[in-house]
Amino acid sequence: MSADRGVVVVGASLAGLRGAEALRRGGYAGPLTLVGDEPYQPYDRPPLSKHVLAGELRPDATALPHLVDLDATWRLGQPAVGLDRAARMLRLADGSALPYEKLLIATGARARSWPVTEKTGPLPSGIHTLRSRDDAAALRAALAAGPKRVLIVGAGLIGCEAASCCRDLGLAVTLADPNPTPLARILGSRIGGVIVSCLDTAGVDFRPGTHVDAFEADAAGRVCRARLKQGAAIETDCVIVALGATRDTGWLAEAGLMADEGGLTCDVACRALDADGQPAPGIYAAGDVARTPNPLHVGRLAAFEHWGNAVAQAGHAARNMLAAEDDQQEYRHLPAFWSSQFxxxxxxxxxxxxxxxxxxxxxxxxxxxxxxxxxxxxxxxxxxxxxxxxxxxxxxxxxxxxxxxxxxxxxxxxxxxxxxxxxxxxxxxx
Known part of the structure; x- marks a missing residue:
């Protein structure tokens, strides 16, 4: 590996940190740079929708422990905006460029925001997503102010956890989802129906089969109601948009890799694939952004937003980054998740x-x-x-x-x- 170029890790969250640590544990002693779009050191995301929203934990108390002395250069608050594979150069938002010998892409995912068009105009204030530390801090402040009714759009894991937290805080909550039950996409409605009874017991106003069409603002520009496609409306002064996530791959648009909002496609060794489906020299991916073959579902590619996968895949990618071309090992991982609600x-x-x-x-x-x-x-x-x-x-x-x-x-x-x-x-x- 080139002594002056070294390794660059794009994404300073769980997968990026653990991947960098695995490189050091694996014997890599060369230059190591971690690039992050947020100004913070890596932090843990699961507490954001639970303890932080509940006011039990400050947003700045979620930092991940460093398990290895990285001896690394940190470029925080500077998102990657482009990749020149031929020159092996990463471009950052401040105009600088970082040369690399090998690259680990661990940029994760972003909360899927409410679509804004010329027809809809700008969104009212009081509409939140929940993915980052800043998101959690803003939403916690909004909930602490005592809104009259919180509307949560989307009954996936984040939406249900947020609904549970809001009810624990004594807030009125409406949870709207187009499916017949919460968690329908990951559990199916037969098992998701159990959550319906939990919502009812907790006093959540659950609206199945509901499509939110648009939001209206009051005279101060704050959200005051949501219009439904069915023609009715829901009065609300605080909205949480919980519509899932998109993979953070927009900065790779001109890089010639197989990347879209569903992820960066990789082979079984966590090597990023180019537009022709071949491993891109020196480029690996791990965590939420990596879309890999799943040995349990032959022929299916999947990207997992799971804590354990981020850690395990980052370690595996780091291992392969240090290995010879004829010693690239297959990544096998059983997806697993957990959620605490109601x-x-x-x-x-x-x-x-x-x-x-x-x-x-x-x-x-x-x-x-x-x-x-x-x-x-x-x-x-x-x-x-x-x-x-x-x-x-x-x-x-x-x-x-x-x-x-x-x-x-x-x-x-x-x-x-x-x-x-x-x-x-x-x-x-x-």
Whole structure:
């Protein structure tokens, strides 16, 4: 590796930090630069939608620990704006350029904002997204001011966690989503229906099948209501837009890589692919931005917004960056996530979307304490627990092994009475 160019890591968040640390642990002693679009040292994102919104933790108290002495140069508050692969040069927003021998792209994702067009005009104030430390600080201040009603648009993980937090703060909440249940895209409506009962118990006004069309402002320019496509309206003075995320790949538009808002496509070794589908020399990716083949779903590319994946993939990419071309190892990772909402700890392993069958193997949906297993074409592909995680590691092993569905029968605490179709919504149109 060139002594003067060294390694540049683009993205100073979890994957970027852990990737840089893995390079040092792997024996790399050359120049190392970390580039971040935010002015902060790497911080942890999961607490933002929980402890920070609740006022239990300050936004600046979420810094990630540094596990290795990096001896690195930090370029914070300077987003990457372009990449010249031929010259091996990264361009930053301040006009400077960084040469590199090898590049780790870990730019993550951005919250999907509400679309603004010439027809809609600028958005009123009081409309928030939740992805960054600054987002969390602004939203926490808005919630602390005591809005009359918080409208959350989107009932995914962030939307549901925010709704739970708002109710804990005693705020009136309306949660609107076009699907019949919350978390429908990751759990299916059969299991997502359990969250409906949680919302009802918590006093959340849940509006399924609801499409928000536009927002209206009062005389001061602050949001005062949301207009629905169905013709009705919801009065609100604080809005949280929780419509998912787009991968941070816009700066790669002219780089000749296979990149779009769905991610940067990589091969099984975490090497970024060029427009012809070939590994781009010296360029790797990890974390939310990396769209890689999934060995559990042959022929499918996926980018995961999971904490564990960011750490594991960054370490694997760093390993391959230091290895010879004939020693590039395949990245294998079982997706996993967790969420805490409405007093329930939800954990999942595998990818449930695409399943054709789901079975509750322990507990019951009515009790809100159960473990559900998903199958597709006779094979077990995912498991989800609601305060019932005892068996989850055993199912994770069997999912990785590709065993038949359902994989565990005859357990002492088992009561299989609940089989059915998961009922996933149709994929979003592009």
């Amino acid at each position: 007093g329930i700890n939800i954990k999942g392993v595998g990818l449930a979307d695409g399943a054709d069958t789901v079975a509750v193997m322990q507990g019951s949906r009515a009790s809100r304490r159960f473990l559900a297993v998903y199958g597709r074409e006779g094979r077990t592909i995912a498991a989800i627990s609601f305060d019932q995680a005892r068996w989850l590691p055993a199912y994770a092993e069997r999912i990785e092994a590709g065993v038949a569905f359902p994989p565990i029968l005859g357990a002492t605490d088992q009561s299989i009475k609940d089989f059915g179709v998961p009922d996933f919504p149709q994929p979003r149109s592009r």
